Amino acid sequence: MKKLSRIYTAFEDYFSGGMLFIGLTLVFINVILRYFFGKPQSLLDEFSVYFVIWGTMAGLSVALRNDHHIKVDMLYNYLPVRAKWLVSIFSNTLGLAFAIFFVYYGVELVQNYILYGQRSTDSQFPLWIVNLIMPASGVMLGIRFIEKLYNLLRDGGTHWLAKNRGEQHGDGLHF
Numbered sequence: 001m002k003k004l005s006r007i008y009t010a011f012e013d014y015f016s017g018g019m020l021f022i023g024l025t026l027v028f029i030n031v032i033l034r035y036f037f038g039k040p041q042s043l044l045d046e047f048s049v050y051f052v053i054w055g056t057m058a059g060l061s062v063a064l065r066n067d068h069h070i071k072v073d074m075l076y077n078y079l080p081v082r083a084k085w086l087v088s089i090f091s092n093t094l095g096l097a098f099a100i101f102f103v104y105y106g107v108e109l110v111q112n113y114i115l116y117g118q119r120s121t122d123s124q125f126p127l128w129i130v131n132l133i134m135p136a137s138g139v140m141l142g143i144r145f146i147e148k149l150y151n152l153l154r155d156g157g158t159h160w161l162a163k164n165r166g167e168q169h170g171d172g173l174h175f
Contacts, residue, residue: 005147012065012140016058023051042122050130057133061140064095064148081164085157092148099142106134 026048034040063069076087113128120127152160 008143009065012058012062016055016062019051019055019058021055023048023053023055026051046120046122046125053130054133057137058140060137061144064141064144081161084164085152085161088160089149089152092145092152096142096145096149099138099145102138103135103142106131106136106138109134 026044030040030044030048033044076084079087110128110131113126113131118127119125120130154160
């Protein structure tokens with residue numbers, strides 16, 4: 001299981017980072033073409049946006065994995081450990097429900113693009129391919145929410161509670 005987790009973590013990192021790198025490289029190339037050669041390419045602008053969006057959407061699960069999402073935790077920091085555990089279960093369950101919603105409606109969106117054959121204006125690239133990131137990122141988020149819930153609930157929560165019993169208020173541990 002740990003090997004599978006390491007492989008998936010590497011996939012998330014390389015996929016999201018790779019998409020961002022490709023997108024920003026295309027932006028850089030188009031800047032060079034525009035300012036040094038006077039010949040910007042609209043296709044590079046279009047595809048750079050697609051790659052940056054894919055990298056950002058895939059990066060949502062990386063941020064969730066590393067607890068780097070924006071959160072309001074003023075009250076959470078002052079709760080007793082058991083209450084933090086319950087709030088964490090609730091918030092991660094809600095996050096999983098959102099991920100399921102995101103996958104469902106992402107699939108519907110992709111199906112509509114396929115059904116109507118919509119394509120981008122400049123390159124005529126099929127928009128269903130561009131929008132595949134919606135259900136894919138929803139699945140990636142769902143995997144991370146399930147992982148967080150598993151870590152909260154294993155052994156009836158005793159593992160998580162024991163790990164967090166010694167924490168002081170405001171130490172930065174959040175879910």
